[in-house]
Amino acid sequence: MxxxxxxxxxxxxxxxxxxxxxxxxxxxxxxxxxxxxxxxxADGGEGTVEAAVAAGYSERLSTVIGPILKPTAAIWGFNENGKVAVIETAQASGYLLSEPTVENALRAHSYGSGQLIAAALDAGASEIIIGLGGSAMTDGGTGALRALGLKLLDVNGNLVPLGGGSLVDVVAVDASDLDPRLAAVKVRMAVDVDNPLYGYNGAAHIFGPQKGADADAVELLDAGLRNLASVVREATGIDIDIPGAGAAGGFPATFVAYANASVERGFDLVASLIxxxxxxxxxxxxxxxxxxxxxxxxxxxxxxxxxxxxxxxxxxxxxxxxxxxxxxxxxxxxxxxxxxxxxxxxxxxxxxxxxxxxxxxxxxxxxxxxx
The missing domain is CATH 3.40.50.10350 (Glycerate kinase; domain 1)
Incomplete structure (x- = not known):
């Protein structure tokens, strides 16, 4: 048998x-x-890298900046033959790396996940699969893209601080220094939810409280995501408030505008992967x-x-x-x-x-x- x-x-x-x-x-x-x-x-969130490694992907380890600026070791997978990398937001920007306080809910960011993407690009990846889930941040994926060269600017032309709590201050996005390798790589984002980016069913309202956000912080984070969508829409003509954009603190949102990225059903993506x-x-x-x-x-x-x-x-x-x-x-x-x-x-x-x-x-x- x-x-x-x-x-x-x-x-x-x-x-x-x-x-x-x-x-x-x-x-x-x-x-x-x-x-x-x-x-x-796996469903595409936590456990996606483990599933890839169990299926034969080589295990890689990178030291990145965690969601509240402390270094952390993050595991990711790589298929040398197919040049496919598998990373997780939970590994680099996970809620287990941050105490669920109001302060941390506002300042947590996805910068380390962007560093994992950079490591995958350095390894020669032509396709990057990102398992979304278990995240500490509500920053719309801006931290990850900032690690790859994107700039978020305030009314005075200064960089806004990392974290979802600062997104209300964004008035412009500068993509001139974005890593050019990102345009040539297919980014596939695995989600197991269909929540939009903002609103009462969005990233802040649905997932913010479990990350430490109180009622006021939820409103601030939601307003920030709404503002981000408006600024990005004006800059690119792309509506980033799509089904699934609310996953992992809104991580997919900026990627659908500034990378060759797609949002896919997590289980189907992992099933294909393994x-x-x-x-x-x-x-x-x-x-x-x-x-x-x-x-x-x-x-x-x-x-x-x-x-x-x-x-x-x-x-x-x-x-x-x-x-x-x-x-x-x-x-x-x-x-x-x-x-x-x-x-x-x-x-x-x-x-x-x-x-x-x-x-x-x-x-x-x-x-x-x-x-």
Whole structure:
């Protein structure tokens, strides 16, 4: 039996590769002769680089400026043959690198993510995939482009400070010193949300509070993004308030105006990146999962994206998750023949979190014994 194991991360407990390893152990307890292939997946946010490296990309390490000006080490992936680089905003500009305070919500920036793009350009990348998510900033991607030469100017012709809190002061954008290599590279931005740049469903209002912004800071950040869109529209004629522009603090916004960039559905982009189709074509059974399999999962992101792709090929799917809050009937519509949660096996959420790998292994064995 050929079994493909393709989980997303179990957020807060297991990375995608760690979850896959735990599941593989559970498989071999039931089918010791099975041929197991591990292929961790991601929605395009945190875990995208891990998925790329697990699929064969070389791991690179760069020291960059974090979201509040402290140096940080960021991992990214590179395919030397295809000249494709994979980076994440979470690695260079992530919320784990910044305390969620009002001050930090206003000053956090994406400059380090731009430094990763520069590192990819230095490596000869012809295509750069950016996983968006887990970010600390709400700066519309301006920090990243400033690392690549873009200038944001105030009414006196001076550079405005980094961070989303300063965007209300921008009156002009100077792209004359923007790295010319950026125009020749395809930038593909992976998102798993369709929020616009600004407004009540935009980056500041929806995601700002979890980054430390209070009500006043949210209004200031939203006004800044709205102002940025107006200034960029006047300079380029391009409307940067598009679906998905609200991801990662509005990161895609300035890139669609000043780079050869596209916003793409995260799961589809990652599935192509790791060549999920080829892996599925040689499989008899697929096992997937994530930390919380809930109503949001039913949109076809992550694990159920894998399930749908397998179901189209007539391959049965088993789901293992930290917790499962959807019904067997809902999962069956995606080709899922068995689903077991680590929480049910452990007896409580606390126990499952305390020893996630062990209970993921046990849950996998139980699921396979039940089909």
């Amino acid at each position: 050929r079994i493909l194991i393709a989980p997303d991360k179990f957020k807060g407990t297991l990375t995608g590769p760690e979850a896959a390893a735990a599941m593989a152990e559970g498989v071999l307890r039931v089918y010791p002769d099975a041929v197991v292939t591990a292929l961790p997946i 060549d999920l189709e080829t892996a599925l074509d040689g499989s008899d059974l697929v096992i997937t999962g994530e930390g919380s399999l809930d109503a949001q999962s039913l949109s076809g992101k992550g694990p159920l994206g894998v399930a749908d792709a397998a179901h189209e090929r007539g391959i049965p799917v088993v789901v293992i998750a930290g917790r499962i809050t959807v019904t067997p009937e809902q999962l069956a519509q995606h080709g899922v023949v068995a689903a077991v949660s680590a929480t049910d096996v452990a007896g409580s959420p606390e126990a499952a979190l305390a020893d996630a790998a062990r209970y993921t292994t046990i849950a996998t064995s139980e699921a396979l014994n039940g089909i």
